[in-house]
Amino acid sequence: MRIKLNLLLCVLVLFLECCLGRFLVEKNSLRITSPKSLKGSYECAIGNFGVPQYGGTLIGSVVYPNVNQKGCRNFTDYDASFQSKPGVFPTFLLVDRGDCYFTLKAWNAQNGGAAAILVADDKVETLITMDTPDEGNVANDDYVEKINIPSTLISKSLGDRIKKALLNGEVVHINLDWREALPHPDDRVEYELWTNSNDECGPKCDNQIDFVKSFKGAAQFLEKKGFTQFTPHFITWYCPNDFLLSNQCKSQCINNGRYCAPDPENDFNKGYDGKDVVLQNLRQACFFKVANESGRPWQWWDYVTDFSIRCPMKEKKYTEDCSDQVIKSLGVDLEKINACVGDPDADVENRVLKAEQDLQIGKESRGDITILPTLVINNRQYRGKLSRPAVLKAICSGFQETTEPSICLTSDMETNECLENNGGCWQDKSSNITACRDTFRGRVCECPIVNNVKFVGDGYTHCEASGALSCDFHNGGCWKQSHGGRLYSACHDDYKKGCDCPSGFKGDGVLSCEDIDECKEKLACQCPQCKCENTFGSYECKCNSGLLYSRENDTCIGRYTSSSVPSIWTIILVAVITLSGGYAFYKYRIQRYMDTEIRAIMAQYMPLDNQPLIIPNQEAHDDI
Ligand SMILES: *[C@@H]1O[C@H](CO)[C@@H](O)[C@H](O)[C@H]1NC(C)=O
Ligand SMILES: *[C@@H]1O[C@H](CO)[C@@H](O)[C@H](O)[C@H]1NC(C)=O
Ligand SMILES: *[C@@H]1O[C@H](CO)[C@@H](O)[C@H](O)[C@H]1NC(C)=O
Ligand SMILES: *[C@@H]1O[C@H](CO)[C@@H](O)[C@H](O)[C@H]1NC(C)=O
Numbered sequence: 001m002r003i004k005l006n007l008l009l010c011v012l013v014l015f016l017e018c019c020l021g022r023f024l025v026e027k028n029s030l031r032i033t034s035p036k037s038l039k040g041s042y043e044c045a046i047g048n049f050g051v052p053q054y055g056g057t058l059i060g061s062v063v064y065p066n067v068n069q070k071g072c073r074n075f076t077d078y079d080a081s082f083q084s085k086p087g088v089f090p091t092f093l094l095v096d097r098g099d100c101y102f103t104l105k106a107w108n109a110q111n112g113g114a115a116a117i118l119v120a121d122d123k124v125e126t127l128i129t130m131d132t133p134d135e136g137n138v139a140n141d142d143y144v145e146k147i148n149i150p151s152t153l154i155s156k157s158l159g160d161r162i163k164k165a166l167l168n169g170e171v172v173h174i175n176l177d178w179r180e181a182l183p184h185p186d187d188r189v190e191y192e193l194w195t196n197s198n199d200e201c202g203p204k205c206d207n208q209i210d211f212v213k214s215f216k217g218a219a220q221f222l223e224k225k226g227f228t229q230f231t232p233h234f235i236t237w238y239c240p241n242d243f244l245l246s247n248q249c250k251s252q253c254i255n256n257g258r259y260c261a262p263d264p265e266n267d268f269n270k271g272y273d274g275k276d277v278v279l280q281n282l283r284q285a286c287f288f289k290v291a292n293e294s295g296r297p298w299q300w301w302d303y304v305t306d307f308s309i310r311c312p313m314k315e316k317k318y319t320e321d322c323s324d325q326v327i328k329s330l331g332v333d334l335e336k337i338n339a340c341v342g343d344p345d346a347d348v349e350n351r352v353l354k355a356e357q358d359l360q361i362g363k364e365s366r367g368d369i370t371i372l373p374t375l376v377i378n379n380r381q382y383r384g385k386l387s388r389p390a391v392l393k394a395i396c397s398g399f400q401e402t403t404e405p406s407i408c409l410t411s412d413m414e415t416n417e418c419l420e421n422n423g424g425c426w427q428d429k430s431s432n433i434t435a436c437r438d439t440f441r442g443r444v445c446e447c448p449i450v451n452n453v454k455f456v457g458d459g460y461t462h463c464e465a466s467g468a469l470s471c472d473f474h475n476g477g478c479w480k481q482s483h484g485g486r487l488y489s490a491c492h493d494d495y496k497k498g499c500d501c502p503s504g505f506k507g508d509g510v511l512s513c514e515d516i517d518e519c520k521e522k523l524a525c526q527c528p529q530c531k532c533e534n535t536f537g538s539y540e541c542k543c544n545s546g547l548l549y550s551r552e553n554d555t556c557i558g559r560y561t562s563s564s565v566p567s568i569w570t571i572i573l574v575a576v577i578t579l580s581g582g583y584a585f586y587k588y589r590i591q592r593y594m595d596t597e598i599r600a601i602m603a604q605y606m607p608l609d610n611q612p613l614i615i616p617n618q619e620a621h622d623d624i
Contacts, residue, residue, distance in 0.1 A: 024367025025129050026383045031175040035165055042158050046383040047130035047151035049103050049144060051390045053178045055397025060092035060115050062172040064163055071095035071105035075112030083113030089460060090115030090424040092174055094162060097122040102130035106151045107143045116176060117151045120159025127153055182394060183378045187403035189395050194233045194374040197280040200264040200313045208373045209308045211386040216305055218392055218407060220298040227405045232288050232300055234281040234356055235372060236260060254278050254344035259353045264313060272318055279344055283323055285352050286340035291332055302330055426463045435459040479513045483536045504537040529556040
């Protein structure tokens with residue numbers, strides 16, 4: 001039995017290798033910014049684990065370790081910490097390919113504090129995709145899911161050149177750029193999930209269903225709002241003609257060997273067979289077709305999660321009956337789904353599965369689907385781990401810039417990369433102002449705008465307040481001191497740069513400004529009648545013998561100046577008298593007028609015994 005099983009698996013593998021050979025390596029760009037001799041853009045291949053920064057960039061400085069150059073052992077044993085320090089570029093750890101899994105190298109690099117791992121190929125060849133090891137090959141599978149740094153494979157020749165530059169004591173700065181890793185042509189993202197209903201294949205299946213469960217909310221939101229168009233897909237194989245009558249094909253295939261799936265437990269005598277999986281895959285595909293036709297494609301996510309919860313293989317509920325119940329509870333037309341599924345025992349083609357098989361072969365930019373599960377976003381295969389934030393980040397980067405839906409910009413999408421070491425960005429410790437900003441495009445180091453104060457700089461090693469209001473931040477780096485309830489500052493809120501001691505002070509304006517002693521330095525108040533007294537930031541000058549001090553002319557002047565020209569006080573006095581006289585007269589007139597008017601009105605109702613008044617127009621109205 002084992003031999004025959006292996007034979008069939010071999011056939012399947014051969015089929016995959018011969019006919020689905022066009023596997024595309026997904027790339028991002030790597031730009032070396034220094035040293036000059038290496039400046040330029042290079043290709044590198046995105047690893048199929050960790051979290052590539054889709055839509056974003058990451059700048060770092062390359063470190064090639066002295067020992068453990070393949071990164072197969074952890075780095076904590078050595079004195080090598082690649083943890084990025086504030087104000088210093090994050091570390092990109094360069095290791096050599098070989099001796100252990102790519103994932104282990106990445107895991108060790110991550111634990112050593114590296115921000116990304118560059119794996120240098122060990123032979124001259126075209127770039128390959130670094131993948132996760134198959135299940136069972138890793139003693140401790142757990143860590144693969146915990147890798148969250150991006151990983152990238154570079155060619156042997158580039159690796160050699162970088163090593164040589166480092167050996168020469170040069171600093172190698174690299175900008176990893178994933179902005180063009182996915183096309184982002186418009187305001188709708190089309191994506192496909194190539195999946196499988198098998199729930200007994202170990203960590204890979206668990207991870208797949210965990211992903212569907214955790215991504216459901218976001219997927220449904222995006223779909224309902226028209227931001228995305230999602231389609232689920234299912235890989236099937238066909239039974240080679242020579243094996244059509246074998247037990248293997250009979251138990252693994254439906255529709256007479258046309259559509260097959262591997263046995264879930266790799267044991268034909270136990271549990272569910274491959275054909276149960278194909279059939280459930282077909283039902284899921286049909287569910288999507290029917291739901292989509294009724295305008296509610298997002299219900300697929302409900303069906304798949306509900307089915308996995310209510311009908312698991314473990315509990316022997318992976319049945320048509322159970323599936324029917326889930327379909328009914330979601331209010332979807334079971335008749336239509338049954339019609340779509342058709343008769344699995346009939347020797348006929350199934351339209352849905354036929355279409356799925358045709359789509360497995362890649363076209364245009366997409367490449368063949370050979371890894372399960374595979375996510376295809378805007379017709380490119382997604383690389384990286386299947387987790388909600390990582391995938392959402394990739395989908396978000398598939399929107400034309402500025403058309404991203406709000407979900408892409410929520411705090412939910414933040415990767416918290418700023419929490420650790422401030423993401424290697426500039427930070428002002430005393431005020432907590434930071435250049436690190438968490439976005440779905442990864443963390444960016446960008447000088448911020450805080451309380452309308454704009455900061456400028458490279459975002460990594462320095463930022464400084466600039467422009468209007470820059471004095472609000474650390475007083476613009478200038479001297480200040482408060483004295484007697486007044487603030488003296490060398491910062492000026494205009495666009496003028498630099499610090500300048502206020503008048504009455506002298507100094508560099510940055511560290512110190514000192515009060516100028518105007519009296520001692522004979523700068524003011526030097527007239528014979530003057531008595532000078534220095535104050536903080538100024539001076540006081542008093543004059544003897546009733547004279548007044550004129551600050552403007554720095555001299556003492558007589559209190560009452562007599563001259564032919566009337567003094568300002570005389571003019572004011574005359575004006576005041578004239579005005580108050582006029583006002584009194586005006587008041588009198590008003591009073592008089594009011595008097596006569598009121599009398600006139602009252603006289604209409606009662607006789608007034610005062611002496612007659614001159615009441616204008618009175619006769620005409622007085623006729624009672
Ligand atoms: C590092 O590896 C050594 C053995 O190679 C192991 O004893 C140690 O626990 C590891 N440290 C970490 C942090 O994994
Ligand atoms: C789903 O429905 C939309 C709109 O009706 C259509 O454009 C799309 O092709 C359908 N998808 C599938 C896989 O049938
Ligand atoms: C800066 O943030 C830390 C941690 O959030 C906090 O403990 C500290 O008080 C903050 N400092 C200032 C000046 O806000
Ligand atoms: C100050 O001096 C100017 C001429 O030097 C004179 O015209 C002006 O009247 C003086 N001011 C006072 C307040 O004495």
